[in-house]
Amino acid sequence: MQSIKFTAQASADGVIERDFTLGEIPGVLWSPASGPERAPLVFMGHGGGTHKKWPAMTGRARRLVTGCGFHVAVVDAPGHGDRPRTAYDEQEIAALYRAREAGEPEGPIVVRYNAQLAERAVPEWRATLDALQELPGIGTGGPVGFFGLNMATAIGVPFVADDPRFTAAVFGLHWPDALAETARRITIPVEYAMQWDDEHIPRASALALFDAFASKEKTLHANSGRHKELPRFESDSAVRFFARHLRATAVQEV
């Protein structure tokens, strides 16, 4: 098994930020500067076209670390951030831009490309979670959350579905096409975000993916507005969701 190699460390306002690599995969781990010996981990994923230190990632991580005392990790997805694109990546990105310029639906391309990315990313994310759990501040057996919207839901649903380590997950903003069947195997508490006036994802499609989760406890948050207009307060809601579900089962109270 590969191990996490820390490559840089910075600290501000009670949050320690450590860049790491796991083989070829670059990632970042945010941790509380002080606290108990061990704390729960939230594994995050970034959206399509962004990367591990995108403002949405650093903002959510800071809220989770300072608000809950959790560790938060995210890695660059294949073809994203500091990682090379394959010929297939370039082809799909070009197809997406062509559709966008022509005013044609982006959904079929995003669904197809994200499904392919998920096949490449899930084994990497599993290896990353394995390695993170080797760190003494995280360890095995403690609660683990998953937090990922857009492309990170496309990767996160198959990642979470077959891994009993997860305690609770926040998903959202995706089509059900490649995911609904897998979502039916997910039974942990889920909070799901959709945009009521999404210009890309039909309302019925978003509702169908939420409906597919087999979780006894699941909550849909639908906000007025277009695809990219998810309100900032949904990040705070996700933090409270993880506080409820990861703290209650924490090895040590944080």
Next chain:
Amino acid sequence: MQSIKFTAQASADGVIERDFTLGEIPGVLWSPASGPERAPLVFMGHGGGTHKKWPAMTGRARRLVTGCGFHVAVVDAPGHGDRPRTAYDEQEIAALYRAREAGEPEGPIVVRYNAQLAERAVPEWRATLDALQELPGIGTGGPVGFFGLNMATAIGVPFVADDPRFTAAVFGLHWPDALAETARRITIPVEYAMQWDDEHIPRASALALFDAFASKEKTLHANSGRHKELPRFESDSAVRFFARHLRATAVQEV
């Protein structure tokens, strides 16, 4: 114009609870024991078959007063709490129990009865709001919230729709039949609660009522579970919703 007459006062944990009457209508006003000279008001309504001091009412009021420093008022709806039932009330309540025992749909009876109750209640609620705004701690021109689920949504939608004093509203758990047309006149921020597995309100009906609100800012919270299983954390969410919308426009910051 009739005035509020206070009939009893109690105080505990920073909350002053004052029973009042406005003519024949009994109500209760919860206020912060200390704070600024004026503070926003949240007007609440109770659900069908309950009353102004039902635990859900006192619990929500306490959260709003201690969490936000707001005033919170609720009155007994016609035929509820300390108020007499008419022959029509008795008839509809009997019809509801018969349907329940026979396993027949309750929806048509509840929709019809609540629409009639709304016709009786809305003028009373308007007079109560008028009178509450005569109190120096509340006053006119400040932000006003409305918070009511179930029957209180059936009364609250027509109450809020034609009254420019309201700043933000929390509704939920009702059929669109008698309400959707009126909801299309509501443009203030709305948070709407539904139960994903509601045995009385079909999913498409709940979504249709949420869709009807003309508000630029609206949020649907759909939770797994049956009609009466609304999670307790939705009360906390409503408190945060009012904190966002009433504080921002408060005459004085609270």
